[in-house]
Amino acid sequence: MTLIPKSHPRAKSLLIREKLVSGFDKGLVAKEGLLAQGRGEAFDYLLGEKTTKAAKHAIKAAAAQLLQAQRPVISINGNIAALCPKEVIKLSKQIKAKLEVNLFYSNEKRKQAIIKTLKKNGAKEILGTNSANSTRLPGIDSARRVVDKNGIFVADVVVVPLEDGDRTMALRNAGKTVITFDLNPLSRTSQTANITIVDNVTRAIELLIAESKRLAKKKEKSLEKIITNFDNKKNLTENVIQIKNNLTRRARIA
């Protein structure tokens, strides 16, 4: 990994980039995953590279939703395996969710590398690895249609971080509640998910773990209230307004 001096004004962003590049070198990340990171970085820049108030609100709703779920599943792709393998496992333990590897750019070698990384980071059971257990999610043509009979197929709540767009609607049509992390509030996934956390997954995942821990002590009724009071469209609008305000401020300085 390239040495990034801590004093560099963009050190945090550069370190995230290095994680992706190193994940690519280890065979975890698709080439296209590097492009996805670039798009994310651009939106992160516009959002001010910090967790917005709206994102904190979405994180709280996501934690409540996950604690209420009967069969939650976290979908793992190459970018997530490279960016936050430890955290995703910690989250799965906290909310008792299953982990399922599901790739857009399907590739058996890459899948095996992802499984190895997850196991190295403490994952016990990983779904999406046994073709005898696979089935098809209707309404989707990409490789993401192949899902595990005991995982995403029967899940009630699915976390799909850094998604490519065509699966969220298929999952919604199958009656599932979808939670995503997506820095682009305008993406199709952001617009069709039930809860969109518009934040860098590397920042937001730790906050989601902490919030799930905090809300685990709350009664069912207060979790329900958090969920029903959350409006994803309104939350996305708040994020777009945040971008607009940041740009207006920058335009005044320039």
Ligand code: PTJ
């Ligand atoms: O490993 P695979 O084969 O399953 O492929 C994974 C990628 C991410 C390549 C695939 O799902 C893809 O092509 O995704 P997209 O269509 O590029 O969408 C990814 C979305 O995630 C975009 O809206 C990005 O802005 C957003 N994004 C990128 N990096 C981050 C992010 N959101 C949160 N945190 C990030 N670090």
